[in-house]
Amino acid sequence: MIKNGRIVKSLAGFYYVEADGLVYQTRARGNFRKKGMKPVVGDFVSFSAEENSEGYVLEMESRKNQLIRPAIANIDQAVVVMSTVSPNFSLNLLDRFLAFLENKSIKPLIYISKLDLLDDLQEMTTFKENYKKIGYEIFFDTDSLVKALKGKVTVFMGQTGVGKTTLLNKIAPEMDLETGETSEKLGRGRHTTRHVEFFHVAEGLIADTPGFSSLDYEIDNLPDLNNAFPEIAQMSHGCKFRECTHTHEPECDVKVAVENQEILQSRYDNYLQLLSEINKTRETYAKKRKKQV
């Protein structure tokens, strides 16, 4: 019998496909590997479902997005966890996460942890207002965050130590994850590699992503970088040049908006930093290519 479903777990060469509320154990036929296509968790597939024996993944639908490490596809949204202190709150790091997610068409949700360690919430409240204006949702408590998980596939990301596991343990104790504290106590490595799995939580699906503290990505072209900052992309429609980088060009609406404080100076600075990183990467590649010739 052929069924359609979604891969919810991948372990030791098996793919576990959920269809009509049941989970089927399947393998991928060799012809997938030959084509260089490896099914991953999150893939929508058709598969043969045999009684009392393994099924086979037959076909995969094309993906709306994909992460490499961990290997997950078709993600709706990501909760970026940022702590107020230890590690210190960083708009630079946050903007990098946001740009990464925008570039992958994954909706960012921002969760602020360790608010209890602040004497004064003014700075965080101002931050929340500023980013809300850009269009981002910022969560200061778990109850409101849980509501936003309904019906979506969500991943969690953030630096080591910000409190991802603590947060997940609170909203999904059934995942039974180890926090920094317990893994230290047990003397285990923090970065134990695990299989990838989706959990049904808060009427949605969430994937824990333990190794996902750094960004294994490069935005490598200017239009993509422009679009990764929604308020800059919006404002750039008014720039004189279509390919405006918002640096040296005349009649640049983005620069005017920064001067008028319609765009945050810090967002613009972080955009410029990413821009210069892209340009550096390009120069390095160009040099390498020259050497090879």
Ligand SMILES: Nc1nc2c(ncn2[C@@H]2O[C@H](COP(=O)(O)OP(=O)(O)O)[C@@H](O)[C@H]2O)c(=O)[nH]1
């Ligand atoms: N005070 C305070 N400590 C927290 C909070 N969230 C996490 N922590 C602590 O921060 C440390 C790192 O948390 P963990 O969940 O392991 O972070 P992860 O590396 O992002 O998974 C642990 O000692 C937690 O107890 C919080 O909201 N307030």
Ligand SMILES: [Mg+2]
């Ligand atoms: Mg953790």
Ligand SMILES: [Zn+2]
């Ligand atoms: Zn411009």
